[in-house]
Amino acid sequence: MFPYPSGAGLHVGHPLGYIASDIYARYKRLTGFNVLHPMGFDAFGLPAEQYALDTGIAPGVSTEKNAKRYREQLDKLGFSFDWSREVKTCDPKYYKWTQWIFTELFEHYYDQTVDKALSIAHLVSQFEDDGNAKVKAANTCETTFTAAEWKAMSHKEQQDILMNYRLAYRSVGYVNWCEELATVLANDQVKEGISERGGHPVIQKAMWQWNLRITAYADRLLYDLESVDWSSALKAQQSNWIGRSTGAQLFFDIEGSNEKIEIYTTRPDTIFGATYMVLAPEHPLVAQLTTDAQKQDIEDYIAYVGARSEIDRMADKQVTGAFTGAYAINPFTNKKIPVWIAEYVLIGYGTGAIMAVPSDDERDKRFAEKFGLEIIDVVDKSAFPDATLSDKIGKLINSGFLNGMDVLDAIAATNEKIEEMQIGKAKVNYRMRDAGFSRQRYWGEPFPMTYDKDGNAQIIPLEQLPLELPETDDYKPSRDGRSPLSRIDSWINLPDGGTRETDTMPAVAGSSWYYLRYMDANNDDAFVGKKAVNYWQDVDLYIGGTEHAVAHLLYARFWHKFLYDNGLVPTKEPFKKLINQGMIQGVIEFAYYQKATGKYISAELAAQYEDLTPLPVHINFVTDYGSDNSYLSADGITQYKNWRPEYKNSEFVLADDSDRFFTKSEVGKMSKSKFNVINPDEVVAEYGADIFRMYEMFLGPIEAHKPWDTKGISGVSKFMRRFWDLFHTNDTFTVSDDAPSKEELKVLHATIKRVTDDIQRFSFNTCVSAFMECSNELRKLKCNKRAILEPLTILLAPFAPYTSEDLWHQLGNTASVHETSYPIFEEKYVKEDTIEYPISINGKKRATASFASDASKEEIEKAALANEAVQKWTEGKTIRKVIVVPKRMINIVVG
RNA sequence: GCGGGUAUGAUGGAAUUGGUAGACAUGCUAGACUUAGGAUCUAGUGCCGCAAGGCGUGGGGGUUCGACUCCCUUUACCCGCACCA
Numbered sequence: 001m002f003p004y005p006s007g008a009g010l011h012v013g014h015p016l017g018y019i020a021s022d023i024y025a026r027y028k029r030l031t032g033f034n035v036l037h038p039m040g041f042d043a044f045g046l047p048a049e050q051y052a053l054d055t056g057i058a059p060g061v062s063t064e065k066n067a068k069r070y071r072e073q074l075d076k077l078g079f080s081f082d083w084s085r086e087v088k089t090c091d092p093k094y095y096k097w098t099q100w101i102f103t104e105l106f107e108h109y110y111d112q113t114v115d116k117a118l119s120i121a122h123l124v125s126q127f128e129d130d131g132n133a134k135v136k137a138a139n140t141c142e143t144t145f146t147a148a149e150w151k152a153m154s155h156k157e158q159q160d161i162l163m164n165y166r167l168a169y170r171s172v173g174y175v176n177w178c179e180e181l182a183t184v185l186a187n188d189q190v191k192e193g194i195s196e197r198g199g200h201p202v203i204q205k206a207m208w209q210w211n212l213r214i215t216a217y218a219d220r221l222l223y224d225l226e227s228v229d230w231s232s233a234l235k236a237q238q239s240n241w242i243g244r245s246t247g248a249q250l251f252f253d254i255e256g257s258n259e260k261i262e263i264y265t266t267r268p269d270t271i272f273g274a275t276y277m278v279l280a281p282e283h284p285l286v287a288q289l290t291t292d293a294q295k296q297d298i299e300d301y302i303a304y305v306g307a308r309s310e311i312d313r314m315a316d317k318q319v320t321g322a323f324t325g326a327y328a329i330n331p332f333t334n335k336k337i338p339v340w341i342a343e344y345v346l347i348g349y350g351t352g353a354i355m356a357v358p359s360d361d362e363r364d365k366r367f368a369e370k371f372g373l374e375i376i377d378v379v380d381k382s383a384f385p386d387a388t389l390s391d392k393i394g395k396l397i398n399s400g401f402l403n404g405m406d407v408l409d410a411i412a413a414t415n416e417k418i419e420e421m422q423i424g425k426a427k428v429n430y431r432m433r434d435a436g437f438s439r440q441r442y443w444g445e446p447f448p449m450t451y452d453k454d455g456n457a458q459i460i461p462l463e464q465l466p467l468e469l470p471e472t473d474d475y476k477p478s479r480d481g482r483s484p485l486s487r488i489d490s491w492i493n494l495p496d497g498g499t500r501e502t503d504t505m506p507a508v509a510g511s512s513w514y515y516l517r518y519m520d521a522n523n524d525d526a527f528v529g530k531k532a533v534n535y536w537q538d539v540d541l542y543i544g545g546t547e548h549a550v551a552h553l554l555y556a557r558f559w560h561k562f563l564y565d566n567g568l569v570p571t572k573e574p575f576k577k578l579i580n581q582g583m584i585q586g587v588i589e590f591a592y593y594q595k596a597t598g599k600y601i602s603a604e605l606a607a608q609y610e611d612l613t614p615l616p617v618h619i620n621f622v623t624d625y626g627s628d629n630s631y632l633s634a635d636g637i638t639q640y641k642n643w644r645p646e647y648k649n650s651e652f653v654l655a656d657d658s659d660r661f662f663t664k665s666e667v668g669k670m671s672k673s674k675f676n677v678i679n680p681d682e683v684v685a686e687y688g689a690d691i692f693r694m695y696e697m698f699l700g701p702i703e704a705h706k707p708w709d710t711k712g713i714s715g716v717s718k719f720m721r722r723f724w725d726l727f728h729t730n731d732t733f734t735v736s737d738d739a740p741s742k743e744e745l746k747v748l749h750a751t752i753k754r755v756t757d758d759i760q761r762f763s764f765n766t767c768v769s770a771f772m773e774c775s776n777e778l779r780k781l782k783c784n785k786r787a788i789l790e791p792l793t794i795l796l797a798p799f800a801p802y803t804s805e806d807l808w809h810q811l812g813n814t815a816s817v818h819e820t821s822y823p824i825f826e827e828k829y830v831k832e833d834t835i836e837y838p839i840s841i842n843g844k845k846r847a848t849a850s851f852a853s854d855a856s857k858e859e860i861e862k863a864a865l866a867n868e869a870v871q872k873w874t875e876g877k878t879i880r881k882v883i884v885v886p887k888r889m890i891n892i893v894v895g
Numbered sequence: 896g897c898g899g900g901u902a903u904g905a906u907g908g909a910a911u912u913g914g915u916a917g918a919c920a921u922g923c924u925a926g927a928c929u930u931a932g933g934a935u936c937u938a939g940u941g942c943c944g945c946a947a948g949g950c951g952u953g954g955g956g957g958u959u960c961g962a963c964u965c966c967c968u969u970u971a972c973c974c975g976c977a978c979c980a
Contacts, residue, residue, distance in 0.1 A: 233898090236899045345978085353980090357980090361980070363980085429980090698908095706907065712906090712920070715919080758911090761911070769919040848915075
């Protein structure tokens, strides 16, 4: 995944995935593949704009500068990137096509009969022929009309209808509005009512905004997960996010009203136990249903809920609610049931209303108990004592025609009845919502949309794209929710009296298709040429962090599927194999600080003091950094005092007999704010890119989180020098052309096999181990034979591109080691004449013995039993069984 | 609460289909060489024990000739989602 070029530059964690993909790319090239290994920058987004607000430096300027710095850092690491295909999402030549894809989304709807996107023109022709009653399409249209009615509508009315079908559509909706950042945030940018970035409170606000109808693709996004090679954790995250559930949609009549309450339930079978209903406090019917007598109660309750922030709701899940005074009719019992409102029903999920079944739902039960509402037991679970309330097992009771049925059968039976009674139908529901796509921000792609005098949205055609972001020095978002672009009159107002959209797209827009652009990065006539996309197809190996598990990967899959529907890409899924690189953690060094006295307390004395706060200390001040006994020396303390003016006169409390101020070490995120960032540039300056690359791989499995420990790099450094020394004596190149020994050939071929197998299963840490073992063994054999060292140099080339190239040329080759061909493993060299067998007695290893590799089972068994060490253990005991696994082991069972 | 994952020496980790647990590396201990070094080389290093031997992959149980690996159960930690109807 391409990086966001932040001002902090790369730290040692960033290159991990790029090193892995570079090794894999170089390996594949050596085996004859044409490999596309590209790089680019995810360059639009909030941080650059925040930086502009803080410093006055234009986002374009700082982004350009950061990208340049990233490029410099990456260039030092020996990556085989094809920079001629570089993609920057903020480049108009690139976002021209981001805008174009958006216009295509606007011009399409999702047809559920053919299960793909079709053009709006096709939809219009259906409306003209037959109205919309028979159209099966993903939509938010609330009216039904005939062909005649459609034709009678004004242009504006027709456009408003169509907006409810488009895959990119504009609507008023509740959005996550962050006052502090002055923008709308996506659900995944809000954590527990707080903005992920900056940690500011987020409220729900109604606003006009563009949305993408990703829900139309929910089922395909869910089921096609089966076809990709991703981790189960990642698949589970996406599938949870989509949150498909099956149930029933039902309409309840309201006594004395023509309105109906629409609900969604996954347990239609429990309907005989539905003794009351609950609406979300924000539900549109609340005002209308509330009786005069209850008006005050309801208003008070709504005020109470409004005053409660999302955090309050999370923190204390009190049972609260208010009665509207209205009654609905349970269609199965025909009983009057009261309609309440309560904050535990959410306006954003399902229909914002529920039928409450207190006997079989934990929350409904608590609510009913608190407010004294009727509870009718409808599922007999006495046969399942361990079952929870929500488990779908048991037999129906007190439920009319459902009595005696198992829950699952009862669900099916109820669904049938509901459809027969025409009060609802079986329905699939999703947790995933359509994605708000508007940002009231400067630094993003302008929407390629204009509005005519009547407010109808229309696209800017491809010939007029890109619609370039206008320059300004006024990036500040306004608190009224309007984008900085709205302050540029020449931008908003069009000669024909229309206006431009002033919002911009979110950062996720540009990253949703960049991988396709790499295939044909400089094409000005298409987002990607047909020939190029048919050649490269999709991404074979995609490496990136888990932070993109939902947002980026779901959007990219959605866009890809849309493009697939339009015949523009040949594959259903964009990323065949995906690896989530683990985080490289850092050690954080803390100094204990006592706020009350302003004293710093050495770690070994910490137990004697109270109310200590650990403050992160810059790791440059620390001696024996990362060890258990890391400390500040007198020098370190001075550095700390000089760090910030307010630290100048700090008092440090040390143990009586010590001149060391001990710090507390903890493994955690490598971050600027923890002052523990290790810069790859420094490591590369000291050890070189090859050692840096190999050490990052050697740290552990690519997917695991693991702490960075600069000291450990000496192992890889030693290996490199020893490997070099195989070719040299006192730094003079001394490689012999003598024929290699059998043993030497065995080491070579065993290494070829191990390294190759391990690359293929992305186990790069064990590849490095294999190189080390190989080098250790050749050193013992004093091997300096060309026939061994030359193939090894090629084998090492993907990992250590510089050193291997150097050695390759010293070996007398003129072309590049990276353009030669990969050594071929030959079984015959690793075949053993004799094999050493472990001999176990009752599963415990007691002896070893060598046997010819072609010895028969019988021979081995006989010889093993005769073995002196074995006899010691079998003496006086009965041999019950002897297991001989050829080439593996021998187990003798005695008793 | 739901979903996913992890647990192996002092540390990072290895053991691809059940077959010698701890490869490789760091650290540590001892020694060698020295124009004292964050250099290089050699040996040792899972735990208990003088030894023989015993114990050992978070805990308990099971399957198997044999379990880090498979099954059941349980604990701890990490990640994602969450009054989701």
